[in-house]
Amino acid sequence: MKPLTFSPLPAGTAGDVSLVRIGSAALRDDPRDCPVAIALKARPRLTATGGRPRLSEPLQGFPLGPLMDALDLIEHQYKPLAHVLERLRHTSGTFGRAGVPPAHPGLVEWTVAAIRNYLAKRESDQKHREAVGAARTYPVPEQWVVLRELRSPDQRGATHYEQTAWGRRYVSLDGTVRELRLLSFSTAKHDRPAAEKAAAAYNAAFGTPCDPAYGRHHRPKPDLPAARLARPERVRVIDVGCGDGSSFVLLDWDLEEVRARYAEHALPVLSRAADGAAPVPGASCVECKAFAACDRPHRTPGMLGLPRPGTPRPRRTVSVSDLRMYAECPAKYHLSRQLKLRSKRPENPAIQRGRAVDAWLNEQHLRRPPNGCRSMPDPPDPCGWSVGDHTVSGDIAEIGARMISQHASLCPLDGLGPREQVRVQPQLSCYDPELDVVVVSTPDLVYTSVGGWIWREVKTATSPLREGRTLMRTYPQLALAVLMIASGVLGGDLRRSRVELELLYPDDCGLEELDPGLPTVVDEARQVISELAAPWQQDVSYDPFPGTRRCADCEVLEWCGPGQNHLAAASS
Structure with missing residues (x-):
């Protein structure tokens, strides 16, 4: 793939490309990330033109922001922990800074726990270093x-290159050791991409101490103690x-x-990130x-079936999974889907089983055997x-293995021509300019x-479909699939395209189809999606929606006061 051209500037942008600044997180090389967006973000002096004015979300969207601000007060300004926690709660995480949106109450409570976890683990690690004769480090x-x-x-038009790494920084008293701490939301990661780790290490080893700089060059910070410059x-x-403090x-x-x-x-x-x-x-x-001038993603006005809101919001992404979780509980959606906060609670067994079955089938489909999955081996020990990051055992594993066996007779790759295209779990998207x-x-x-596109969703279940409820209302992913195909997101001949639902049971299977070329099917799909999206697109507070069944196994319950109170009242 050809690199971007920065002379002339990419369409939809204006400004200066002489400064290139890349953080170590940009080196994760995730195939779902856009190379254009990464390269443009690396030019802090480049701005968008012709788009909507920059808007702010009503709530804090960076979950680690309040935590970093609190730790700065404790580690750099030597404020007592109790004082910082009181300020955190009193200001809803803004600490009195102008222009900073307040944090959701659930994020505030998560931050309180995270501060304690971080400081306790840091002190524990320090004591361990002392015990083995290693030098302590200081923030x-x-x-x-x-x-x-x-x-x-150079050929990119750049004259200044800067490489950064986001995290918390520490040095030994004699300057011989530098330590960079990267923060994860839940438990500590035991690995990160090799490029990200190497870049973070290089930044710690050869980085020059500087004050923060936004849209301008970093300048070396003068008059520091020798150990911090060494x-x-x-x-x-x-x-x-x-x-969890790990x-x-x-x-x-x-x-x-x-x-x-x-x-x-x-390197x-x-x-690649710069290009x-x-x-x-x-x-x-x-x-x-460059979004305003980009011809991707597919423009689909009215995709969500809602009018333009009176008060514009910043650009957002949404999926059907997001909308379903929002309908269950807005607070759970905001904390777990938008902010990516999750507790250590194990997932529901049915969800674990479904993820494992999906991963097993995806691995087989990526190989694309000539006769599909008919010759697919079953798990050696049911x-x-x-498979991949998924490990199951007991009843979950045994039922999942039986479901995998049921798939063999329904695999769509069996007999598929060698020239046909197959995409396993692709990221598809479209843009609704109204919202x-x-x-x-x-x-x-x-x-x-034969010229059409077929969209296959696979669902695992232990009970049959509920009577009296349509497929698209039971599985709204199918409704979005219908709308995307009908609007041309995939292209192809609409008359030969369809949406398929494969249902896998422990001892049975079934296949249902929807025709995205039928106006009645498209109308129902639009109604299903618009009903889900309407309350979501208007919400600015994401208040919890307590309920005994919803709260009992909620992954964000430990930071949700209303949910805890509801369960306590229900059990009394």
Whole structure:
């Protein structure tokens, strides 16, 4: 894929491309991220033109923002913990800063727990270092930035390159050790992409202390103690789980190893991040500077079936899974789907089983055997098996293995021509300009057949479909599939296209079809989606919707006072 051209500037943008700034998080190389959006974000002096004015969400959208502000007060300004927690709650996480939106009450409570978890684990790690004879480390407020200045513009038009790494920074008293702590929402990650780790290590090893800079060059911070300016002998990058107070040392390298890993893993990905490539529509569209002039994603006015709101909101993404969770409880949707906060509670067994079955079938479909899954091997041990990140055992595994066996007779790849296209769990998206919303969907499988596109959703169940309720109301993903195909998101011949629902039971299976070319089917699909989306698109507070069954196994219950109170009242 060809890199972006920055002379002339990409359509829909204006400004200066001489400064290129890339954070280590941009090196995760996630195929769902848009290379164009990443490359444009790396130009902080480049701005969007011709779009809507910049708007702010009514609630804090960066879940780690209040936590970082609180830790700054404690570690850099030496404020007592009790004082910071009181300020956090009193100001709803803004700490009195103008222009900062308040945090949802659930985020405030999560932050209170995260502060305690982080500080306790940090002190525990410090004591362990002392016990083994290693030097303690101390917090530093300045950022570490790798700076490179060119005498003349290069092929990208850049004269200044900056590399950053977001996290919390610490140094030993003698400056020989630098430590960068990366924050995870729940439990500590035991691994991150090799390029991200190498870039973070390089930033810690060779970064120059600087004050924060927004839209301008970072400048070295003068008059610092020698230890904070010294080049370290070793660097440590540690992942910290803010949800449970766990931590894991991702790397502990000397400078020679940092250089080697950086050259091998980070530099190629950094170059790709700076250059960009073909656009990948999806969640990246929300903040992309070139979105107004981009021909992706597919424009579908009225996709959600709602009029333009009186008060405009910032661009958002939404999926049917989001809308279903919102209908269940707005607070749960905001905390778990928007802010990505989840407790340590295990998932519902049916959800675990469904994810494992999906992962097993996806792995088989990616291989695309000539006769589909008819020759697919069953899990070797039905009572305990793994696929990818999913491990199941007991009844969950046994029932899931039986469902996998049922799929063989319904696999759509059996007999499919070699020239037909097959896409396993692709990210599909379209844009509703009326609401300024990017609608995202990840079907289990889409494939072509004699000129049309077929959208296959696979669902696992232990009981039959409920009578008196239509397919699209039972599974709104099918309604969105109908609308996307009917609006041309996939292309192809609409007359030969269809939406399929594959139902897998322990001892049976079934296949249902919907025709996106029928006006009555499209009308019902639009009604299903608009009914789900209407309350979501108007909400600005995401208040909880307590209910005994909803709250009992809610993944954000521990930060939801109304939910806890409801359960306490119900049990008294």
